[in-house]
Amino acid sequence: MKVIHAAQAGQGGPVTVACINNATVDLGVDFDKLTAALRKCYYKRFLPIWGYPLRHTIVTRPLDCGWWHRLSVRARVPPCDR
Numbered sequence: 001m002k003v004i005h006a007a008q009a010g011q012g013g014p015v016t017v018a019c020i021n022n023a024t025v026d027l028g029v030d031f032d033k034l035t036a037a038l039r040k041c042y043y044k045r046f047l048p049i050w051g052y053p054l055r056h057t058i059v060t061r062p063l064d065c066g067w068w069h070r071l072s073v074r075a076r077v078p079p080c081d082r
Helices: 031-050
Strands: 015-021 054-059 067-071
Touching: 015 031, 031 054
Parallel strands: 015 054, 015 067
Antiparallel strands: none
């Protein structure tokens, strides 16, 4: 496997970020809208510093290349009364 150091990331074009929804409960917001908000935040806050674009892709499992953001929200189970 080829190792890409942080300084080299994005030099071949946009870095792919796989957005994976593993939530077991309703998020209360559409996952596409959540991904769009993440993209907007990245381009506003991180792009000026990091200097390379991202391509967000909604998938069901991690991709072989690029980065991934996995949302894993689970229902809270109240603790047992003792």
